[in-house]
Amino acid sequence: MTAGRTQVDKLFLSVEIGGTNLRYGVVDQDLKVLEFGKEPSSLLSEAEDKGAYLEELTRPYLEKYGKEAFCCMTLSLASLMNRERTINFNSPNIKGLNNISLVDILSERLSLPVFMERDVNTALLYEIWKGNIDSRGIVAGIFIGTGLGNAMCIDGKVYIGHSGSACELGHIPVLGFEGACGCGKNGCIELKASGRTLALLAQEKYGCPVGEIFLRHGQEEDVLAVVRACAVAAATEITILDPGCVVLGGGVVEMENFPMEYFQRTVRENLRIPYPRESVRFIMAHSDPEAGIVGAAINARNRMNQEEY
Ligand SMILES: [Zn+2]
Known part of the structure; x- marks a missing residue:
């Protein structure tokens, strides 16, 4: 049995960093939203330590389900990013996100694989699935x-x-x-x-x-x-x-x-x-409130299938 097979039942810890709202939650492998929360994005923008803020935000879910229940954290945000999807170069909506690796910061903090994708891409993945x-x-x-x-x-x-x-x-x-x-x-x-x-x-x-x-x-x-x-x-x-x-x-x-x-x-x-x-x-487009976090989960699922975690 490969490592990938053990991931198939696990949950996605999903975060959408929008210009106005930060939406986050837990999505299962059938893309059902189990948890859903929302905060103003300005809180992340003002946070000195972005990793600490996002860890704190999602901590209740990690505690409720246990970290071992999650296969990864997955992010959706508006930014130009590198091909490997590890560094955001230009994230106009949130202060202090440019040229840092949110992926490295969060994977170190959470000890989980972290995936990141442009918001428009996760939006399209969601619409293809939903529609x-x-x-x-x-x-x-x-x-x-x-x-x-x-x-x-x-x-x-x-x-x-x-x-x-x-x-x-x-x-x-x-x-x-x-x-x-x-x-x-x-x-x-x-x-x-x-x-x-x-x-x-x-x-x-x-x-x-x-x-x-x-x-x-x-x-x-x-x-x-x-x-x-x-x-x-x-x-x-x-x-x-x-x-x-x-x-x-x-x-x-x-x-x-x-x-x-x-x-x-x-x-x-x-x-x-x-x-x-x-x-x-x-x-x-349906543009449902949960589109970002479900789209991010679809993206993570696709990436994990490609990379055979
Ligand atoms: Zn231009």
């Missing part, structure tokens, strides 16, 4: 939130690229555009196509809560221009990949009165005839 989406071929995920998030799964496996930095759709360059992006370069499409752009419009021009911008100003040209920019980014990806389907999610898509029909029509107008214009299929 029972056929994962043969390519499934793309486009998550329009504060930024323009993107992920792809090829034959059920998240594609991370040669250096681990694949699918940064928000940072494709726009010809003739020179705006400075938070990523350190100029002209990224995310500056025109994201919730951040809508938030600026809401605040500086319309003086309304960003969540109501489509409701109150959805017909304004500059609001529609943001939707069009998102659609052009999506069409760029679909043109290259010809995915079987595209999962759409994120806070912007979920806003009241988001012009979904206009968005999809604009994507199609920018696709070749007849395919993929006619063939591309959009699926709405």
Whole structure:
């Protein structure tokens, strides 16, 4: 019997580090959520010792089930990370996480294997599982939130690229555009196509809560221009990949009165005839509160199967 066989009944200690909320819990091998908790992410952001904070947060679960009941800890967060998924280079939402190995810190503290993955990738894994989406071929995920998030799964496996930095759709360059992006370069499409752009419009021009911008100003040209920019980014990806389907999610898509029909029509107008214009299929993400921790568990399960723990 291999070591891997002994892991199959064990639990996942799962943590999603979001921009607003830190969600954590216990997920079993059938992806059933046994425990679920939530704290503001600002607490982690302010914590001097990130490892100590996360250990303290999950300690009640380790005590309740016993450490030997867990096969690993698994993390989901927004960050550029290395191919091995051990170091986060650029984690914009949480202070003090850049260029450290949360994986090493936590595995030392907990004496458990620790896995880490980008939040968009765990989100797509969750949606494929939850929506029972056929994962043969390519499934793309486009998550329009504060930024323009993107992920792809090829034959059920998240594609991370040669250096681990694949699918940064928000940072494709726009010809003739020179705006400075938070990523350190100029002209990224995310500056025109994201919730951040809508938030600026809401605040500086319309003086309304960003969540109501489509409701109150959805017909304004500059609001529609943001939707069009998102659609052009999506069409760029679909043109290259010809995915079987595209999962759409994120806070912007979920806003009241988001012009979904206009968005999809604009994507199609920018696709070749007849395919993929006619063939591309959009699926709405469930975006359940537990998506991050269950997606992180799926990722850990995939990684453990590959690496034969
Ligand atoms: Zn950028």
